[in-house]
Amino acid sequence: xxxxxxxxxxxxxxxxxxxxxxxxxxxxxxxxxxxxxxxxxxxxxxxxxxxxxxxxxxxxxxxxxxxxxxxxxxxxxxxxxxxxxxxxxxxxxxxxxxxxxxxxxxxxxxxxxxxxxxxxxxxxxxxxxxxxxxxxxxxxxxxxxxxxxxxxxxxxxxxxxxxxxxxxxxxxxxxxxxxxxxxxxxxxxxxxxxxxxxxxxxxxxxxxxxxxxxxxxxxxxxxxxxxxxxxxxxxxxxxxxxxxxxxxxxxxxxxxxxxxxxxxxxxxxxxxxxxxxxxxxxxxxxxxxxxxxxxxxxxxxxxxxxxxxxxxxxxxxxxxxxxxxxxxxxxxxxxxxxxxxxxxxxxxxxxxxxxxxxxxxxxxxxxxxxxxxxxxxxxxxxxxxxxxxxxxxxxxxxxxxxxxxxxxxxxxxxxxxxxxxxxxxxxxxxxxxxxxxxxxxxxxxxxxxxxxxxxxxxxxxxxxxxxxxxxxxxxxxxxxxxxxxxxxxxxxxxxxxxxxxxxxxxxxxxxxxxxxxxxxxxxxxxxxxxxxxxxxxxxxxxxxxxxxxxxxxxxxxxxxxxxxxxxxxxxxxxxxxxxxxxxxxxxxxxxxxxxxxxxxxxxxxxxxxxxxxxxxxxxxxxxxxxxxxxxxxxxxxxxxxxxxxxxxxxxxxxxxxxxxxxxxxxxxxxxxxxxxxxxxxxxxxxxxxxxxxxxxx
Numbered sequence: 001x002x003x004x005x006x007x008x009x010x011x012x013x014x015x016x017x018x019x020x021x022x023x024x025x026x027x028x029x030x031x032x033x034x035x036x037x038x039x040x041x042x043x044x045x046x047x048x049x050x051x052x053x054x055x056x057x058x059x060x061x062x063x064x065x066x067x068x069x070x071x072x073x074x075x076x077x078x079x080x081x082x083x084x085x086x087x088x089x090x091x092x093x094x095x096x097x098x099x100x101x102x103x104x105x106x107x108x109x110x111x112x113x114x115x116x117x118x119x120x121x122x123x124x125x126x127x128x129x130x131x132x133x134x135x136x137x138x139x140x141x142x143x144x145x146x147x148x149x150x151x152x153x154x155x156x157x158x159x160x161x162x163x164x165x166x167x168x169x170x171x172x173x174x175x176x177x178x179x180x181x182x183x184x185x186x187x188x189x190x191x192x193x194x195x196x197x198x199x200x201x202x203x204x205x206x207x208x209x210x211x212x213x214x215x216x217x218x219x220x221x222x223x224x225x226x227x228x229x230x231x232x233x234x235x236x237x238x239x240x241x242x243x244x245x246x247x248x249x250x251x252x253x254x255x256x257x258x259x260x261x262x263x264x265x266x267x268x269x270x271x272x273x274x275x276x277x278x279x280x281x282x283x284x285x286x287x288x289x290x291x292x293x294x295x296x297x298x299x300x301x302x303x304x305x306x307x308x309x310x311x312x313x314x315x316x317x318x319x320x321x322x323x324x325x326x327x328x329x330x331x332x333x334x335x336x337x338x339x340x341x342x343x344x345x346x347x348x349x350x351x352x353x354x355x356x357x358x359x360x361x362x363x364x365x366x367x368x369x370x371x372x373x374x375x376x377x378x379x380x381x382x383x384x385x386x387x388x389x390x391x392x393x394x395x396x397x398x399x400x401x402x403x404x405x406x407x408x409x410x411x412x413x414x415x416x417x418x419x420x421x422x423x424x425x426x427x428x429x430x431x432x433x434x435x436x437x438x439x440x441x442x443x444x445x446x447x448x449x450x451x452x453x454x455x456x457x458x459x460x461x462x463x464x465x466x467x468x469x470x471x472x473x474x475x476x477x478x479x480x481x482x483x484x485x486x487x488x489x490x491x492x493x494x495x496x497x498x499x500x501x502x503x504x505x506x507x508x509x510x511x512x513x514x515x516x517x518x519x520x521x522x523x524x525x526x527x528x529x530x531x532x533x534x535x536x537x538x539x540x541x542x543x544x545x546x547x548x549x550x551x552x553x554x555x556x557x558x559x560x561x562x563x564x565x566x567x568x569x570x571x572x573x574x575x576x577x578x579x580x581x582x583x584x585x586x587x588x589x590x591x592x593x594x595x596x597x598x599x600x601x602x603x604x605x606x607x608x609x610x611x612x613x614x615x616x617x618x619x620x621x622x623x624x625x626x627x628x629x630x631x632x633x634x635x636x637x638x639x640x641x642x643x644x645x646x647x648x649x650x651x652x653x654x655x656x657x658x659x660x661x662x663x664x665x666x667x668x669x670x671x672x673x674x675x676x677x678x679x680x681x682x683x684x685x686x687x688x689x690x691x692x693x694x695x696x697x
Contacts, residue, residue, distance in 0.1 A: 025080075026071055027197040030054045038067065054193040058185035061091070068099055068182025069420055070366075070394055070413030073200040075101065075176045079154050080199040083183070086147040090189025092116045098150050098196075103178030103359075103366040103393075104340065110184050111152060111161060115144040119163060125177070126339075133161075133169060140166045147194065178365040179394045179414060204416040207425065207440045207486045216445060216468065216479040222272045223263055224477040231454055232465040232478045236293040236349070236403060236494060236538055238458035239265050241465065243273065243478055244287035250275055253283035260286050260300070279327045280318065284310025290347035293403065293459070293494070293538040294512070296320040296527040299347040299354075303330040313338075315345050315354075322530040333372050335382040340367055342397070349403040349538045350524030353433075354380055357397045357410075365393030369410060371433050387434035390426060397421070398453045402461075402489030403538040408436070409464075411453035415439060422447040423455050423466060425487055442487055451476075459538050460569045461488035493563055494571045496536040499528045499549040502557065502577040507533025510554075510578060514539065514547035517560065517591065517604035535576070541566040546591045546607050547576075554578035555615055558591045558608055581619060583697055586627075589690045592650070599645035601653065609650065612692070613657040624692045625665045626650055631684040632671035643668030650690065665695070 033039065033049040040047060045065045046057045058065040073079050083098050095112030097119075102108035106127040113119045119141060121133035140163050142148050151162035160170040181198060185191060218224060223243065231244035244258050245251065251259040252275065259281045261273040280286055280300060290299040296319060303314040308327045316328035333354070340359035347354055354372045360383065362368075368391040370383035385391065394414020401408050406428045411421045423446055424439040441447060448470035456465045463480045464487070499510045512526040512535050528535045528549070539545055541563045548556035557577040579587045591608035594600060601609075616622060628643035628650075647666035655661050671678070676686040 024201050025073065025197065025199040027195065027199075028054075029195045030193065037069075052194070055088075055190065056183060056185060056193065057190040058090075058188055061188045064184055064186045066099060066105060066182060066184050068102060068180045070179045071181045071198050072179060072202075072394070072413065072416050073198050074202060075154070075179070075393060077154075077200060077202075078156070081152040081181060081197070082149060082199075083196040084147050084149045084194040085183070086192045086194070087115045087144045088190045088192055089144070091187045092144055094187040094189070095120060096185050096189060096191050097183070098152070098181070099184045100152060100181050101174070101176035101178065102180035102182075104180075106339075107177035108180070109174070109176075111150055112184060112186065113141050113148050113150065113163060115141075117141045117143070119168060121161065121169075121171075123174075132171065132174070136168075138163070138166075138168065140164050140168075176365070176393055179392075180366075202416050204418075205438065205440055206443050209484055209486050216466075216481045218471065218473065219270055219478045219480060221473065222270050224473045226474040228475040229478050230467045230476050231287045231289075231398075232456050232467065233288045233291050234456045234458050234463075234465050235291055235295055236459040236536065238460060238462065240291075240295065241265070241270070241478075242276075242288040242291060242298075245273070245275075252278065252281040252286075257283070258285040258287050258301075260288055276325075279304070279308040280325055282308055282310050289315065289345040292347070292351060292526065293349050294526040294528070294534075294536045296529055297351065298325070298328075299331075299345060300328050301343075301345075304328045313343070315343075315356075317347075319527060320530060332379040333383065334380065336380075339363075342367070344398050346399045346401055348401050348405055350405060351526075352524065353401065353405075355399040355401055355408070356383060357399055358383065360385075364388060364391045365414060366395040367397050369396045369399050369408075384433060386436065389436045390439065395421065398455065400455045400457070402457055403459045403492045404490035404540045406540070407489035409442075409455040409457070411455070412439075415441070417441055418444055418447045419449045420451045421453050423452050446481055457483070457489060459492050459494050461491070491541050491566065491568050491570075493539045493541060493561070493566055493569070494536060495539060495547065495561060495574055496534070496571065497573050497575040498533045499535060499551075499576045499578060500533060501554075502579040507531075508549070508551055508554070508578055509533065510535075510549040510551040510576075512537060512547060512549055512576070514545050515607040517544045517546045517607065520603060520606045520610075522607075539563060544604065546604070548611065549576040549578055551578055553581055555581055555585075555587050556611070557588050558611070560591050581615070581622070581694060581697075583694050586691055586693045589692065592690045594646055594649075597642070599642060599649050601649055609653050610657070613654060613659060616654070616659050616663065619697070621697050622694055623663045623665070623696045625667065625695050627666070627691045627693065628668045629673055629687060629689050629691070630671050631687045632674065632678045633684065636670055640668055640670035643670050646690065 030049050048055050092115035097112030099110050109123045111121050118135050118137045120135045153160045157173050159173050161168050227248045228246040229243050233242040242262050245261045246258050260276045263270050263273040287301045298318050303311040305311045315331050318325045318328040338358040344357040352374050356370050357367045369386045372380040392414025396412045399410045408426050411423050413421045423442045426439040427437045429435040450470040452468050454467040465480045467476050469476045499508045509530045510528050514524050516523050526537045544562045546560045548558040592605045593602040626647050628647040630639040630643050651664045674687045676683040678684050
């Protein structure tokens with residue numbers, strides 16, 4: 001009599017809430033459809049809210065049909081689920097009733113009755129059915145046309161099951177797969193639902209100071225349409241927005257897929273969105289997950305063939321070229337699998353971490369959030385679960401890691417909220433990626449009674465861009481809201497400029513790498529625009545960074561920036577110079593530092609000297625002369641000796657790294673060759689420098 005589910009019918013949000021911190025469960029009487037229960041009429045099913053009832057129908061004489069949504073409650077605490085259902089027509093010897101503890105159609109519990117007087121409890125785990133209570137008859141069950149009230153009650157470690165107020169049986173509480181609650185119809189039948197209620201008191205953990213004056217702003221008809229717009233990805237400068245437009249007649253293949261569209265903000269107004277075309281859009285489902293701060297690298301959904309056709313599920317990266325975006329190439333993730341149909345990804349601003357929403361063997365409920373890390377060979381490590389503070393029995397989706405690399409925004413149905421899925425904020429507490437602050441609901445100005453998800457914030461943290469179906473032009477629209485301090489990410493600094501040939505100031509295409517100079521760790525990578533050599537990187541405050549451009553045949557004159565005292569969003573312009581590796585070329589080692597007045601290298605010098613080592617290894621015929629300089633303060637003889645000693649220290653470092661001493665010469669010049677005035681400390685520090693000259697190749 002029991003049949004396998006083959007279709008998943010998802011309804012949206014359901015809680016209407018007005019700001020109290022304690023919620024006493026949920027009750028839906030279907031007096032109206034303010035809670036957005038699905039309404040449709042198709043070949044296989046129909047559903048409609050009318051006259052205080054939810055009329056649901058399964059039109060096939062086989063298998064099952066489900067109508068459900070995530071309704072938050074804590075399944076580890078006592079709870080009470082009840083629904084009143086009446087079979088109006090159809091077969092009388094198959095079950096209808098409530099589904100609960102459900103993650104998806106493959107993992108659920110089903111408590112049903114039949115109009116010929118029988119009841120049962122069964123479940124599915126990974127699509128395999130199992131019995132919890134055999135079909136049993138009882139006179140308490142009402143026939144077709146008369147209502148039956150089904151109740152599931154948890155007390156301690158026991159689940160008790162009732163029909164029309166009579167306890168039918170009890171059993172030890174089983175582990176829930178998820179939080180979805182709803183209705184199941186087996187075989188062809190029509191059922192009227194009078195109400196459903198989930199009773200349990202719990203607190204709603206909302207960000208402080210969220211007030212009604214912060215109103216969300218629909219981006220308007222230049223961005224949104226009567227079709228579905230989701231997946232906003234805002235550039236770090238806040239001027240370019242990519243979106244996913246679903247089922248639009250101007251999509252590349254047809255009106256049954258997703259395409260990437262883009263708009264730019266000119267003078268405070270969003271231009272009309274444009275389809276980005278090929279190769280990013282093809283006959284498959286195409287949308288953007290992440291855009292790098294330099295806007296030259298994009299993480300996109302699914303995979304592509306060598307000629308740009310759709311090639312299945314997964315995630316890909318594309319780079320900007322002089323003529324446009326290249327065909328995306330698939331990202332390889334160790335031990336990657338996803339037991340769910342949907343997936344979402346987010347690439348960190350430093351391009352070192354990949355956050356994903358997937359369902360795996362160690363998932364707590366439905367989708368969980370995981371992280372993979374970039375390996376030296378360009379692949380990604382095995383996904384690591386972010387842990388139970390972030391993840392729940394519900395559905396964690398659409399992660400967005402802010403440019404501070406600490407603040408995570410995501411949508412979940414597994415925590416108390418205002419609707420079906422709400423957006424939350426949490427902060428990473430250490431480098432384990434499993435310790436997070438308690439997630440906080442972003443409040444009723446962002447989260448509505450409908451489905452709220454996706455989230456994207458520029459580096460400034462001024463606005464957040466997100467998706468909502470509440471007060472939308474179409475099914476889902478892109479909105480933005482001006483952020484209050486409590487929900488902004490930590491301040492960051494944008495470093496921008498151009499990579500230029502030192503000899504002629506012409507722009508160059510190059511890779512940018514940046515290091516934490518105190519730990520000698522590479523903390524991020526970027527790419528220049530291939531047309532004009534421009535670059536942009538985003539750096540969290542509170543550290544000292546060194547950064548440089550790399551291009552074969554050139555040596556980078558590194559730059560550094562001290563962000564220890566920065567406490568607010570800042571933009572700094574720095575051009576980076578690349579010197580051709582040529583005989584006679586003099587190149588500054590800008591990020592070599594010594595203890596004041598001593599020939600002792602500071603650890604912050606190591607990235608610069610390691611880069612020089614790499615150049616010498618890659619060019620084994622090069623010989624260099626190292627020059628040390630001081631300012632003119634103090635005894636000239638001591639300055640001369642200090643500069644000579646510092647040259648020897650650098651030579652020793654390079655020899656220890658494997659460079660032959662025969663390739664290294666050096667000379668100290670003391671303060672005899674200034675490049676700036678010695679009148680102020682600001683200019684004197686320019687004279688305290690180390691350089692090298694290529695003397696042969």
